[in-house]
Amino acid sequence: MSTCNFSIPFSGPAETVLAKAKAAVESQNGDFSGDVNSGSFQVSVFGNVIRGNYNVSAQTLNLLITDKPFLVPCSTIESFLKSKIS
Known part of the structure; x- marks a missing residue:
């Protein structure tokens, strides 16, 4: 499992x-x-399990993916979440 970190304004x-x-x-x-302010998800x-934490700072959602399948790139997770919350 590997980790990744990204922010979504x-x-x-x-x-x-x-x-x-x-949702x-x-x-x-x-x-x-x-x-x-903060929380977690899985x-x-x-x-395969994807686990992470989030926190909100001003108008930015900061995400830290703590566990993910090796073959799923961070960019795929980021794109999926951006498409769902934008």
Whole structure:
């Protein structure tokens, strides 16, 4: 398993962005917990677990993926999340 770190800028309330992120994770039968400041998530993709943490700083959602399958690039995870919360 490897890690990656990326930030997604957003406009509007953090609650709205986090609700979209939570919906994206839960739509894949994952778990999303936390508040408007920080939290964690995990989701299983093709039998492999992706785990991470997030925190919100001003208008930026900062994500740290702590566990992911080696063959899934960080850019794929980042693109998926950006498409779901933008």
